[in-house]
Amino acid sequence: xxxxxxxxxxxxxxxxxxxxxxxxxxxxxxxxxxxxxxxxxxxxxxxxxxxxxxxxxxxxxxxxxxxxxxxxxxxxxxxxxxxxxxxxxxxxxxxxxxxxxxxxxxxxxxxxxxxxxxxxxxxxxxxxxxxxxxxxxxxxxxxxxxxxxxxxxxxx
Amino acid sequence: xxxxxxxxxxxxxxxxxxxxxxxxxxxxxxxxxxxxxxxxxxxxxxxxxxxxxxxxxxxxxxxxxxxxxxxxxxxxxx
Numbered sequence: 001x002x003x004x005x006x007x008x009x010x011x012x013x014x015x016x017x018x019x020x021x022x023x024x025x026x027x028x029x030x031x032x033x034x035x036x037x038x039x040x041x042x043x044x045x046x047x048x049x050x051x052x053x054x055x056x057x058x059x060x061x062x063x064x065x066x067x068x069x070x071x072x073x074x075x076x077x078x079x080x081x082x083x084x085x086x087x088x089x090x091x092x093x094x095x096x097x098x099x100x101x102x103x104x105x106x107x108x109x110x111x112x113x114x115x116x117x118x119x120x121x122x123x124x125x126x127x128x129x130x131x132x133x134x135x136x137x138x139x140x141x142x143x144x145x146x147x148x149x150x151x152x153x154x155x156x
Numbered sequence: 157x158x159x160x161x162x163x164x165x166x167x168x169x170x171x172x173x174x175x176x177x178x179x180x181x182x183x184x185x186x187x188x189x190x191x192x193x194x195x196x197x198x199x200x201x202x203x204x205x206x207x208x209x210x211x212x213x214x215x216x217x218x219x220x221x222x223x224x225x226x227x228x229x230x231x232x233x234x
Contacts, residue, residue: 007185007227049228059228063185090227095181108188115192 001067003039003094010060011087012046019060022085030066034076040065044102059087063102065094172210182216184223187230194221199231 008026010019020043030036044061053059068076073091080089173193174182182189193207194217201221204214224230 009227050225050231051228053228088227090184090223092184092223095183100183100185105185105187108186109191110188112188112191 001036002070003065004068004073004091005063005065005094005099006089006091008062008064008086009088010062010085011056012058012060013056014060014085016046016060019062019085022083023062023064026080026083026086027064029079030068030076034068034072036066036068038064038066040099042099042102044105053087056087061102063099065099172208172213174213175210179213182213182220184220184227185229186220187224190217190221190224190230193217195230198234200233 008023010022014022023041023043027038027041030038040063042063044063046058047061048058049056077091080086184190193209194202196202201218204211207214207217209217221230225232
């Protein structure tokens with residue numbers, strides 16, 4: 001048994017529930033037909049494609065990590081290729097350590113875009129809304145709330 | 157007689173960013189990282205001269221970019 005990782009891309013002409021159903025079926029197949037065990041699965045949701053594939057500009061992504069008998073991988077690959085509900089898929093050996101969640105993928109992409117825009121117009125840069133949500137005490141308008149919090153701390 | 161050293165461009169020894177972080181594997185799903193290091197604005201793979209990454213990591217990164225391209229996470233050309 002080896003640890004594999006597959007990223008699936010489902011076409012966007014399917015409804016999201018239908019695509020999720022197809023994903024569940026694949027998971028079931030791994031467990032039932034090939035005696036594999038699934039260690040991690042994540043539904044990425046709808047995402048814009050970097051380029052057009054056929055007529056599709058968007059697609060549903062889903063990530064799966066599982067252990068699988070390597071001698072049956074060719075057979076399984078062929079089976080996935082024949083599925084009409086899967087637009088594309090890529091199987092690689094799973095990297096050591098924790099799998100990269102989708103939130104990290106999005107955050108890194110956004111951080112890069114922000115860095116780029118900050119370089120162009122540094123003067124106009126303001127703290128982003130997400131940062132404010134994460135640490136409300138640091139933002140300026142909520143400074144009035146701080147004394148209340150301090151008072152509570154003193155009472156405790 | 158001629159003891160003056162040869163005038164040449166000063167060599168800048170860049171350190172590999174992945175080696176200094178201790179990263180072995182480069183994930184193709186890590187799009188921000190690939191955009192930052194590996195590809196230009198037109199989404200071409202940057203040569204090692206510009207990335208300053210050691211050869212093993214450069215090879216891994218270029219395969220990661222190609223995998224990301226196949227899964228439509230990163231464009232082939234812009």
